[in-house]
Amino acid sequence: MPIPARWQWKLDRWRDSLKQMFGSSDKSNARPKMCPACGSLAGTTATKCYNCGASLRFSVAAVSRSLSRLVPTQSPITYAMLSVCCLFYGISLLLTLHNSNGSGSSGMGSLFGMGGIDAQVLIRMGSSLPLPYMIFQPWRLVTACFLHGSLLHIIFNMWVLMDLGPVVEELYGSARYFFLYMATGIAGYVVSATYMWLRYSGVGGFVPPIPSIGASGALLGLIGLLLAATTKRGNAAAQALRSQLIKWVIYIFILGILMSGTDNAAHFGGLACGYLLGRVVADRQPMDAAEHKRAYALGWITAVVIVACFAFMFFDFYRGNHPAAQRNVAHSPSARIELGCALHEPLQPGMLRATEAAGNRDTVVYS
Numbered sequence: 275m276p277i278p279a280r281w282q283w284k285l286d287r288w289r290d291s292l293k294q295m296f297g298s299s300d301k302s303n304a305r306p307k308m309c310p311a312c313g314s315l316a317g318t319t320a321t322k323c324y325n326c327g328a329s330l331r332f333s334v335a336a337v338s339r340s341l342s343r344l345v346p347t348q349s350p351i352t353y354a355m356l357s358v359c360c361l362f363y364g365i366s367l368l369l370t371l372h373n374s375n376g377s378g379s380s381g382m383g384s385l386f387g388m389g390g391i392d393a394q395v396l397i398r399m400g401s402s403l404p405l406p407y408m409i410f411q412p413w414r415l416v417t418a419c420f421l422h423g424s425l426l427h428i429i430f431n432m433w434v435l436m437d438l439g440p441v442v443e444e445l446y447g448s449a450r451y452f453f454l455y456m457a458t459g460i461a462g463y464v465v466s467a468t469y470m471w472l473r474y475s476g477v478g479g480f481v482p483p484i485p486s487i488g489a490s491g492a493l494l495g496l497i498g499l500l501l502a503a504t505t506k507r508g509n510a511a512a513q514a515l516r517s518q519l520i521k522w523v524i525y526i527f528i529l530g531i532l533m534s535g536t537d538n539a540a541h542f543g544g545l546a547c548g549y550l551l552g553r554v555v556a557d558r559q560p561m562d563a564a565e566h567k568r569a570y571a572l573g574w575i576t577a578v579v580i581v582a583c584f585a586f587m588f589f590d591f592y593r594g595n596h597p598a599a600q601r602n603v604a605h606s607p608s609a610r611i612e613l614g615c616a617l618h619e620p621l622q623p624g625m626l627r628a629t630e631a632a633g634n635r636d637t638v639v640y641s
Contacts, residue, residue, distance in 0.1 A: 323563075351452045352439030355420075356432055359489060362399065362420045363428045369395045389425030393485055393638050396421055400587040401485030401638075402463040402540075405471035411590070413583035415467075419459035421487035423638050431489045438496045445503065447559040449573030454555065456576050458495020458548045462641065465543025466491070470639075486537045488641035491544030497523060498548025503557040537641035 309316055309323035316323050370392040397403070400417025408414055422428035443451040466486050474481045497519055504516035523545065530536040560569045 349440040349443050349448075351448045351455070352435060352443055355439070355455065355489075356435060359420050359422065359428060359432060359435075363389075363391075363422050366391045366395050366399055366421065369399075389428075391421075391423050391638075396423065396485045396487050396638060397483060398591050400583070400590075401487045402467055403470075403483050403485060404474065404481045405467040406481055407483055408463075408467045411586075413586040415460045415463045416456065416580055416583035417587045418463055418487050419456065419489050419492055422489070423487055423640050427488060427640055431493060434493050435489065438493065438500070442496045442499055445557055445559075446499075446555065447569055449569040450555065450560070453572040453576045454499060454548070454551055455492050455495065456580065457551065458498065458544045459489065459492030461547035462491020462495065462540035462542075462544030465546075466537050466540035466639075466641065469539035484639060486540060486639040486641055488537070488540070490537070490641040491540040494523075494526070494541045494544035495548030495551075498545045498550075499552040499557075502549050502552025505553075506557065535638065535640055537639045540641035 314323055367389055370390070373392050373395060399421055400414050401421055402408065402414050402418035403411070422431060439451075439455075442454070445451075446454060463486065470484060470486070471481055474484075501516060501519050501523075504512040504519070526541060527538060530538040530541060560566045
């Protein structure tokens, strides 16, 4: 009985794939190869690109090109950031519900009451903390960019991300945009951690572990990048966009001043870093092979750093047990032991009073 034509076609494809995998493909039917880095055509038996020298068998560019088939072709990094933020918000919400044991408004109330996240959960999942804690846990500078404290918080930030992200990603290219987004977010939390340390270090000599979370530092960084890009251009469209961006910045900082619990330091740090990087980095996509290599290298370094930071977060999370067992840890002097932070000196009599005085005012700081 003959095999159906469709099955025969599939078998032929699998056979050809196996031949190519083991280097026994038919040389007469081989096609020219395309370099994943610069797009130039190479010979059928070439192992390196004649134009840029990139490996045609394995390279960062080749891996990046292969992975790009699994994500949206338009703004893939923006959609990836959106997905990761939503994923970690869902996890933190489930942990908050578990932490409450179904009692009180902090449980189901957090689901129906604008999805508020428990402060202990945010600390466990890698929120930013004042500078003394961050010295020994710098991975929090990265993980805090993906955490959000309420439903309105993540909706507003993701709305801004989908509004600005595709524009900046198209301007700089996905790889450099990935690096710039995370660099500005990290810079925002460096400024925030330093400000929180300076603000509370004079209260009894003890800095309480007040968590700060959100993607706003990175989002203000995108605005800073666009401000720098429009400053380089003098046409009418660039001037109009710059005026609109300046209005956005003014509105954001006014709301930050009027609304308590807003991390204006992270906003300022992200905006300043974005503007400075925008003055240095060329506001266009990579042009030649060397620029493509540098861009891919920056993107992969950023990805490795993010994965490493989340690995540290998971290790610290499970080492400190489930947040349900850590009641009131965010505002107790023993938090420096439970969280593995930097404050190792013995308790002083004024520490508890200082923690209560500072911590009760700002349970969670949003950026």
